Amino acid sequence: MNKILRTLIPFDIAKGLAITGKHFAKVFFTANRRKVRYHIVSEYPEVVAKIQPRFRGRLTLLKDEQGEIKCVCCLACEKICPTQVITIEKGKKEGRKMPFPVRYDFEMERCIFCEFCVESCGFDSIILNHQFELAAYNREDFSLGMEGLGQNMFEPSPVGKFSVADD
Amino acid sequence: MPIPTLTQSVVITLIQCLLVVIFVFVVVPLTVFAERKVLGHIQQRLGSTRVASGHIGVTGWMNRGMWKWGRIPILSYWRGIPGLVADVLKLILKEDIIPAKADKFVFFIAPAISMVSAVVVFAAISFVPGTFFTFPTWFPYLGGLPVSGGIADINVGLLWILGVASVGVYGIVLAGWASNSKYPLLGGLRSAAQMVSYEVPLAMSLLAPVVLTGSLNFGDMSARMATGLPAWGLAPQILGFLIYLTCGFAETNRLPFDMPEAENELVAGFHTEYSGMKFGFFYLAEYINMTVVSALAAGFFLGGPWLLPFGLQGLLNPYLPSLLSWFGQPHAIFFVAKIIFLLFTYIWVRGTIPRYRYDQVMSVAWKYLIPMALFNLLLAALVRCFAV
Numbered sequence: 001m002n003k004i005l006r007t008l009i010p011f012d013i014a015k016g017l018a019i020t021g022k023h024f025a026k027v028f029f030t031a032n033r034r035k036v037r038y039h040i041v042s043e044y045p046e047v048v049a050k051i052q053p054r055f056r057g058r059l060t061l062l063k064d065e066q067g068e069i070k071c072v073c074c075l076a077c078e079k080i081c082p083t084q085v086i087t088i089e090k091g092k093k094e095g096r097k098m099p100f101p102v103r104y105d106f107e108m109e110r111c112i113f114c115e116f117c118v119e120s121c122g123f124d125s126i127i128l129n130h131q132f133e134l135a136a137y138n139r140e141d142f143s144l145g146m147e148g149l150g151q152n153m154f155e156p157s158p159v160g161k162f163s164v165a166d167d
Numbered sequence: 168m169p170i171p172t173l174t175q176s177v178v179i180t181l182i183q184c185l186l187v188v189i190f191v192f193v194v195v196p197l198t199v200f201a202e203r204k205v206l207g208h209i210q211q212r213l214g215s216t217r218v219a220s221g222h223i224g225v226t227g228w229m230n231r232g233m234w235k236w237g238r239i240p241i242l243s244y245w246r247g248i249p250g251l252v253a254d255v256l257k258l259i260l261k262e263d264i265i266p267a268k269a270d271k272f273v274f275f276i277a278p279a280i281s282m283v284s285a286v287v288v289f290a291a292i293s294f295v296p297g298t299f300f301t302f303p304t305w306f307p308y309l310g311g312l313p314v315s316g317g318i319a320d321i322n323v324g325l326l327w328i329l330g331v332a333s334v335g336v337y338g339i340v341l342a343g344w345a346s347n348s349k350y351p352l353l354g355g356l357r358s359a360a361q362m363v364s365y366e367v368p369l370a371m372s373l374l375a376p377v378v379l380t381g382s383l384n385f386g387d388m389s390a391r392m393a394t395g396l397p398a399w400g401l402a403p404q405i406l407g408f409l410i411y412l413t414c415g416f417a418e419t420n421r422l423p424f425d426m427p428e429a430e431n432e433l434v435a436g437f438h439t440e441y442s443g444m445k446f447g448f449f450y451l452a453e454y455i456n457m458t459v460v461s462a463l464a465a466g467f468f469l470g471g472p473w474l475l476p477f478g479l480q481g482l483l484n485p486y487l488p489s490l491l492s493w494f495g496q497p498h499a500i501f502f503v504a505k506i507i508f509l510l511f512t513y514i515w516v517r518g519t520i521p522r523y524r525y526d527q528v529m530s531v532a533w534k535y536l537i538p539m540a541l542f543n544l545l546l547a548a549l550v551r552c553f554a555v
Contacts, residue, residue: 007535010409013520020209020519027208032243040211046234 070125077117215247278448281338293317354436389471461509472497
């Protein structure tokens with residue numbers, strides 16, 4: 001009897017309609033407001049995407065307060081890298097006791113962004129930054145080294161000109 | 168009031184047709200747009216907000232412009248509108264493929280049948296009783312002549328509407344058959360069974376207004392349903408409205424009765440083999456059918472051009488203060504507002520209820536809706552017998 005009544009009188013449908021109607025009204029009336037908004041999508045190219053702190057972006061070499069490279073060429077990152085995208089060449093520098101990386105090459109095209117290198121580093125000298133717009137038109141642009149304009153290991157890669165996130 | 172000559176009345180009728188066609192072709196694209204937006208909002212998305220996905224070139228320029236204009240509150244809801252132009256252009260410019268083994272003539276005629284049967288129903292729908300507007304006297308040739316609220320508010324309007332609307336099944340079945348392919352055929356057969364089944368409770372739920380008003384004329388019926396019923400008339404109206412709306416969803420092949428084009432079972436159902444503007448005609452016909460069903464529901468059950476639904480207007484009118492008498496009068500704007508609300512309901516229900524299984528669809532029609540429609544008819548007959 002209860003079942004027949006529930007079939008005849010559409011309570012469940014009314015309940016569902018109330019739920020979806022509530023969602024619709026909330027999104028409809030808050031779609032414009034930056035602070036109080038109910039929709040869960042971001043409008044990415046126009047609005048800068050919000051990134052979680054644990055996001056794993058591109059590998060970056062860090063410098064200390066004096067502007068010295070923190071890396072001491074222990075080669076831990078090079079050894080642990082599963083795809084072997086890091087190549088380090090040891091060297092010496094005047095007035096520095098620790099070894100100094102003459103070359104620190106990073107081939108991003110094969111990198112899987114696993115963060116093993118950062119975990120293995122005992123000197124906190126490398127991090128994965130928060131950059132994700134890493135597309136490029138040429139294969140050469142994925143080979144990063146210590147030299148180069150913009151395309152080096154210290155600064156974030158230049159964002160492709162097809163993005164409007166900087167505007 | 169001057170009496171129009173034959174040519175003048177023909178010209179006036181043509182103007183009415185033009186107005187109705189403009190109404191339809193304004194409402195239908197907006198419904199398509201609203202479908203994207205409303206479904207998006209229901210799922211906590213924003214719906215369509217850009218043209219294509221370009222960041223460069225013309226579309227990129229348009230996207231950036233729409234983003235800038237969207238900061239003004241009301242304009243932000245319309246950001247996806249230029250995408251409609253792109254959609255229509257795509258439909259028109261796309262290659263029109265006819266399968267090699269298809270029955271060429273039937274394949275060609277099927278979209279036309281469903282389109283025509285959808286549009287022609289509007290002939291018998293009157294948007295407002297009496298005169299819609301009168302041409303001013305300075306108007307050339309037609310000065311001082313009245314334009315009535317419907318194209319042809321004929322005495323057998325309901326018969327005409329039901330008869331022509333049921334021809335629409337032919338469009339779908341013939342499309343499924345002429346494609347000479349498995350999925351369209353299955354879709355066409357399903358839709359034939361479904362639409363024939365739902366035609367019965369649909370017609371029966373419309374019989375209740377016929378019994379209550381004793382007329383088949385659309386304008387007459389909507390006027391009497393809105394203003395000429397006693398309080399007892401509420402019960403058969405509300406029940407009849409629910410039955411009619413359910414059958415209307417099924418008749419227009421909308422979710423949750425989306426059998427003919429069950430996407431995950433039948434590719435795209437009856438229009439799998441169609442492309443280009445032929446597919447566009449099916450698409451248009453679906454949305455025009457939605458508008459027609461909404462117009463009928465608004466006219467018969469929601470009070471038509473009067474403000475209040477379910478005959479409440481007739482109960483309220485004697486107590487209406489003279490200051491608010493504008494709300495007691497019929498206006499085309501109320502009718503259009505009701506149509507738009509019902510179109511929103513279509514999308515709302517689509518975003519809420521999942522599709523029924525095929526046997527469930529059939530059992531809803533035969534086991535529940537037809538007995539309920541008969542019961543509703545009995546209620547209407549009792550109201551007619553004792554209360555009117």
